[in-house]
Amino acid sequence: MTDTSFAALLGGPDPSARQTFRFTEDWGQGRAIYGGLIGAALYKTMRGHVPADRLLRAMTVAFVGPVAPEAATVTATVLRQGKSVTQAEARLEQNGQVCATANASFGAPRESGVVVPGAPRPDAPPPDKALILPDIPGVTPVFLRHFVLGLTGGQVPFSGADQPDFSGWCRHKEPAGDDEAALIGLLDVWPPSVLPMLKRPAPGSSLTWSLDLIDPGVPAAGDDWWFYEVNTQGAANGFVQADARMWRPDGQLAVISRQTAVVFDKP
Secondary structure, three states: OOOOOHHHHHOOOOOOEEEEEEHHHHHEEEOOEOOHHHHHHHHHHHHHHOOOOOOOEEEEEEOOOOOOOEEEEEEEEEEEEOOOOOEEEEEEEEEEEEEEEEEEEEOOOOOOOOOOOEEEEEOOOOOOHHHOOOOOOOOOOHHHHHEEEEEEOOOOOOOOOOOEEEEEEEEEOOOOOOOOOHHHHHHHOOOOOOHHHOOOOOOEEEEEEEEEOOOOOOOOOOOOOOEEEEEEEEEEOEEEEEEEEEEOOOEEEEEEEEEEEEOOOOO
């Protein structure tokens, strides 16, 4: 299997309303393609229709069905372009079927007297003291070969822990750029928050995913170390709701995220 980098899969700037992405098997997550890459492809297609000064402020993704390791088409539409905010939507299709959708809000900076700093990054050991999660064939998703995860809090997946949740450092292995696409691609890399509670490997996947960016547009390369922390809000009937935050390499809060995930721990 020949690996394809994140940047190569997404390609360069493209203002087309309809783009084709050729996903490869090394980005697999079970029978589907990694959700962070799907979110980045949806974002990139919308980005081409929005004025450059309007930065991504919020995006919601719905994972309708599994995306296979083959070509997929993404179409984007501008719903409204106001004085300072643009609303857009995107749809990813394979073989005539909708596999994922996204709605996003892009806003230009405005003068304001309201300034509230984001939450500080939690104290944690540096990346070189973190527990680097290993690549275990048949257990860890294939796409993780493109990332490095260093656990600093909580337990590893499938360890039978009493509590969910964890924190740690993460980065792209290869240069992925310094835009929001690289951030989206990195934000979804950690597993569902409850997997440490399981005693044996079981699949889990995102159903919906929303993210809100704080002070977007500040350059920060995806192959630098970012810090991630997740907190489970509730879990029942195989569905999990969790909130997460990720901090830039300089320690500034970059994004807050909320996911509903599905965990298949019982037949």
